[in-house]
Amino acid sequence: MSAIILETRGLTKTFGGLKAVNDVSLQVGECEVHAIIGPNGAGKSTMVNLLSGHLPPCDGQIIFKGQDITGTSPNRISHLGVGRSFQRTNIFPTFTCMDNCWLAAQSRLKNSFRFFRRSESYAAVRERAERGLELCGLSAKRDVIAGSMSYGEQRQLEIGMVLATEPSFLLLDEPMAGMGKDESSRVVELLANLARSYSLVLVEHDMDAVFSIADKLTVMVNGQMLASGPLEQVRNDPAVQEAYLGD
Numbered sequence: 001m002s003a004i005i006l007e008t009r010g011l012t013k014t015f016g017g018l019k020a021v022n023d024v025s026l027q028v029g030e031c032e033v034h035a036i037i038g039p040n041g042a043g044k045s046t047m048v049n050l051l052s053g054h055l056p057p058c059d060g061q062i063i064f065k066g067q068d069i070t071g072t073s074p075n076r077i078s079h080l081g082v083g084r085s086f087q088r089t090n091i092f093p094t095f096t097c098m099d100n101c102w103l104a105a106q107s108r109l110k111n112s113f114r115f116f117r118r119s120e121s122y123a124a125v126r127e128r129a130e131r132g133l134e135l136c137g138l139s140a141k142r143d144v145i146a147g148s149m150s151y152g153e154q155r156q157l158e159i160g161m162v163l164a165t166e167p168s169f170l171l172l173d174e175p176m177a178g179m180g181k182d183e184s185s186r187v188v189e190l191l192a193n194l195a196r197s198y199s200l201v202l203v204e205h206d207m208d209a210v211f212s213i214a215d216k217l218t219v220m221v222n223g224q225m226l227a228s229g230p231l232e233q234v235r236n237d238p239a240v241q242e243a244y245l246g247d
């Protein structure tokens with residue numbers, strides 16, 4: 001079994017009287033694709049927001065590489081190597097692909113506003129941006145205006161932007177949402193490649209995609225974790241079959 005990179009213990013988030021995430025404990029191993037599935041409103045995006053620091057939990061803990069990061073700011077969590085995408089695209093449509101990756105790479109750089117580090121920073125940012133573009137498979141489109149590309153390519157670029165921050169851990173919230181079959185199979189391929197060197201939490205509706213790339217699966221319903229563990233085990237769990245997957 002691979003080493004545990006990220007772990008939540010009893011993670012809970014309430015909005016008023018609503019328990020959006022209720023006592024969720026899961027573990028993500030090194031270079032593992034951990035998919036989170038569940039119906040709309042199950043608490044999947046809230047989980048991602050908790051893991052990335054965009055929301056503070058009401059209870060529970062988040063442990064990343066052995067360090068308790070509960071309540072840590074999104075900026076700090078990003079510097080620790082956790083990169084995330086959002087459910088909606090987050091690109092700058094009037095900028096080129098390269099410029100989008102450049103901006104993402106810049107956002108990761110420590111002390112980026114310090115003038116005396118400028119030349120060193122320039123090379124580092126450039127390298128990160130190039131790498132992000134390459135890893136997401138859009139090197140050939142580096143000078144193309146992002147908004148002129150297909151929706152699928154824009155989502156691909158968004159993954160490139162996350163990669164340009166040089167993360168070791170990826171949180172992707174529905175990266176294939178709204179894509180056609182061809183586009184989503186390209187992203188599945190991309191994610192399968194990334195899984196060789198990154199740990200990944202993937203929120204996804206597309207079950208074919210999940211079953212083809214996930215190693216572990218967490219099923220959420222109404223904020224609660226119905227099951228979590230190796231893909232086949234969770235897939236065949238009678239409670240999961242009944243409540244979510246059907247037959």
Ligand code: ADP
Nearest residue numbers: 015018020038039040041042043044045046047
């Ligand atoms: P999913 O991503 O699984 O569709 P979400 O995590 O977005 O679900 O939402 C879980 C529940 O929490 C939903 O009932 C949603 O309306 C509620 N919720 C999410 N974010 C907020 C918020 N910022 N304020 C109040 N309620 C929220």
Ligand code: MG
Nearest residue numbers: 044045046087
């Ligand atoms: Mg969501």
